[in-house]
Amino acid sequence: MGGMSQSFTDKLAARIKETGSALCVGLDPRPGMDDLEAIPALLRKVVEETAPYAAAFKPNIAYFEAMGLRGLEILEDLLPDMPKDVPVVLDAKRGDIGETQKYYAHAYFERLGVDAVTLSPFMGYDTLEPFLNYEGKGVYLLAVTSNPGSADVERQELAGGRRVFELVGDMVLRSVREGCKTSVGMVVGLTNADSSILERIPDAPLLIPGLGAQGGDLSCLSGSGHVAPPLINVSRGIMYQNPELGFAEKAAGFAQRIREALNY
Amino acid sequence: MGGMSQSFTDKLAARIKETGSALCVGLDPRPGMDDLEAIPALLRKVVEETAPYAAAFKPNIAYFEAMGLRGLEILEDLLPDMPKDVPVVLDAKRGDIGETQKYYAHAYFERLGVDAVTLSPFMGYDTLEPFLNYEGKGVYLLAVTSNPGSADVERQELAGGRRVFELVGDMVLRSVREGCKTSVGMVVGLTNADSSILERIPDAPLLIPGLGAQGGDLSCLSGSGHVAPPLINVSRGIMYQNPELGFAEKAAGFAQRIREALNY
Known part of the structure; x- marks a missing residue:
């Protein structure tokens, strides 16, 4: 790449090629299910054992915030020790006026140093802008989420026949047009993605939750014609389900299912 | 009220009556503008001096999070010492799947003990539900925000002629119908509120940013026919503008403007 910084998309594509899968390992430590003091070691074990199969890691900040200051301290201690070649997507779903988003962007990209972050596009493009000029970084905008309530706003029909989530696709295209x-x-x-959704959104990197505990079916992704690198997230399915299996074994299994479904 | 807990709306209405105004004092400490170690004393001074004029306080968690763990510690230290008779609205704009929102709801209503919280409705009603059965608590759903980007999604026209923000009004009515x-x-x-907006949303408590630094005009609120208690938020206008004036003086001035505009 010469002196140029590599884009987040290129970095992610390289990692997907290396692992032969697009598995994103979700790090959602659930206080109440575990002893708080056991969580740092649990997270380190999950990261260490699943890293060979992970195209990315995705800590959801909600679970850390729910543990109070100690939870956020656990996240801040973990991040610098995570494998440098595996991108980290911080799942934060933040959205606020631009003046305020500047502070979130600084906190996540500069202070915590994560590679990407999830954002809510509900308040409009100007609220995303503070995040859009970081070389080598990525953002994922909520578009069609995996819960039933995605019908309430995201999948509603607009005047003219388009759907609300297509406005999010417009923001993606605008960021490209503006050279961000x-x-x-x-x-x-995944539970709400089918060909009618995929054909209405631009060919951009997709972060796809809903495999595993939420029961989504990967077959809808094949043949969509999208070439940008996707990430298929599994959180509970690796961290908490089937405890009789090791984390490496579960991650390998999901990576294999993804590899077969996407024909890597 | 006998043995019944008072609703957030009743508590707020009582406080508005007591202060004779609907001023919400925003607590947005801006790191970089102040020395971090000076912030706890600054916040305590703002709270103490503006309390007689405050119908509510609204800390925006973004500004605390941007300061790292120390910032969140400052927020957690401040909350228990705030005046008990003034409701606290935590401006967090959170939205995630219901399973995750449970953790945020627990963190805000039970651990931090705030009276109300702002939420993003973008992902649908099921993502709000974990917040909806707390007696004496309130939530404010983002509907039409004060930034220009509110045109990108929130104010878009739906098939049938309604606007996206009216879907948020539907969620408010559903919560009432379901006895939450x-x-x-x-x-x-305030900058995007006019009669055409106000006549399209239910008569629910409104949290109205945009007065002061953002330049909104209060006259659009009078004559809307809404009777639920509103809160008019001022953040920068009290904490950072006109530093030659005291916080009490600035709060008194905004409270007076609100009183006149709303005919209290």
């Missing part, structure tokens, strides 16, 4: 340095992708839940 | 214990209101930015 940050890679902009979208969150599309 | 939490009071549900909406965030409507």
Whole structure:
């Protein structure tokens, strides 16, 4: 790449090629299910054992915030020790006026140093702008999420026949047109993704939750014609389900299912 | 009120009556503008001096999070010492799947003990539900925010002629129909609020940013026919503008402007 910084999309594509899969390992430590003091070691074990199969890691900041200051301290202690070649997507779903978003962007990209972050596009493009000029970084905009409530706003029909989530696709295209340095992708839940959704959104990096505990089916992704690198997230399915299996074994299994479904 | 807990709306209405105004004092400490170690004393001074004029306080968690763990510690230290008779609205704009929102709801209503919180409705009603059964608590759903980007999604026209923000009004009405214990209101930015907006949303408690630094005009609120208690937020206008004036003096001035505009 010469002196140029690599884009988040290129970095992610390289990692997907290396692992032969697009598995994103979700790090959602659930206080109440575990002893708080056991959580740092649990997270380190999950990261260490699943890293060979992980195209990315995705800590959801909600679970850390729910543990209070100690939870955020656990996140801040973990991040610098995570493998440098695996991108980290901080799942924060933040959205606020631009003046305020500047503070979030600084906190996540500069202070915590994560590679990408999820954002809510509900308040409009100007609220995303503070995140859009970071070379080598990425953002994923909520578009069609994996919960039933995605029908309430995200999938509603607009005047003219388009759907609300297509407005999010417009923001992705606008960021490209404006030459933003940050890679902009979208969150599309597997449980609500089908060809009618995928054909209505641009070919951008997709972060796809809903495999595993939420029961989504990967077959809808094949043949969509999208070439940008996707990430298929599994959180509970690796960290908490089937405790009789090791984390490496579960991650390998999901990576294999993804590899077969996407024909890597 | 006998043995019944008072609703957030009743508590707020009582406080508005007591102060004779609907001023919400925003607590947005801006790191970089102040020395970090000076912030706790600054916040305590703002709270102490503006309390007689405050119908509510609204800390925006973004500004605390941007200061790192120390910032969140400052917020957690401040909250228990705030005046008990003034409701606290935590401006967090959170939205995530219901399973995750449970953790945020627990963190805000039970651990931090705030009276109300702002939420993003973008992902749908099921993502709000974990917040909706807390007696004496309130939530404000983003509806029409005060930034220009509110045109990108929130104010878009739906098939059938309604606007996206009206879907948020539907969620407010649904919470009432379902007998939810939490009071549900909406965030409507003063800069984008006019009679055509106000006549399209239910008569629910409104949290109204945009006065002061953002330049909104209060006259649009009079004559809307809404009777639920509103909150008019001022953040920068009290904490950072006109530093030659005292915080009490600035708060008294905004409270007076609100009183006159709303005919209290």
